[in-house]
Amino acid sequence: MTARTARRGRYALAVIAVTAAIAIAVTVVAFASPGRPAGRAFPPLRPTAAPAGWPHLALPNGTAVLSYPPSLRPLAGDTDAVSAARLGPGGAFRLYLNATPRQGSERLLGWAAFRLRLLRSDDAASAHQDAAAQGVRFRGGTGSCVIDDYFTRIGGHHYQEVACLVQGRTSASVIVAAAPAARWARARPLLLRAVAAYLVR
């Protein structure tokens, strides 16, 4: 037993300790990371006519029809668009539907990035993509969709939405279905039902 072998033993233990510490740190960081898993699947959307009793709002230019649950009420907005919403006490938005003709440089390819960029440049302080899909079938057309959530610049409200750019035979339009993020899980089936009923021409 020499001093050198004893020193080697200490070094070996130190190496083991450091290696174990690194492994633990990596594991903890991996589990503690706040980021949501990327590439979450977009829910299947089957184009289906709205249930009986759902009112309809046609775009003023006649290129699309938004169907909405009877618990929502039409809401005034842009003259070329239609909106419906369910409002809670104090006017808080519970459910929100909007259809707007394509106005700018929206394209099916890269729609999710476009929508997030638009949110961030307009009324959202931050926006985060949750899921996206292309080639989504709609009644009368095909679309690209994104599910995202964002915080508004005014009021810091946290909304989650599904926004789709839908290309019909003659024109394209955007349908947005949104709800407060805290209510998204409950609202999502009804909102997706409205999106699936969206009719384009």
Place this chain on the structure above:
Amino acid sequence: MISSLIRQTALSRHPRMLLALPAAAALAVTLAACGSSGNPSAHPATPKPAGTAHSHTHSAPTHAAVTTPPASPATAPAPPPPTMAPTQPANPIPQGNGGDQDADNNGGPSDGDGNI
């Protein structure tokens, strides 16, 4: 046999080495915990009541006005804290009931316009 003897000897000579592993692990856990505190999810988990700034002046929404003034105290009330984020977009539709006066310019959900 020899190696185990060496290890045993090293540990007996330097018992602090036995503490190295748990100490390093504790340090790693602490560092990891500190490292994840500055994430974007520091936003409030639940939204503030929506629609508090929602007020159309040109249309007739189906909901009542939502901005309720606080109970008037004996002294003049202090102005409410601003709710707009300091950062402004490059070329937005103005917020604060500006532009097309949509709900989304007043803290409501964003509509599908192309920001035109």
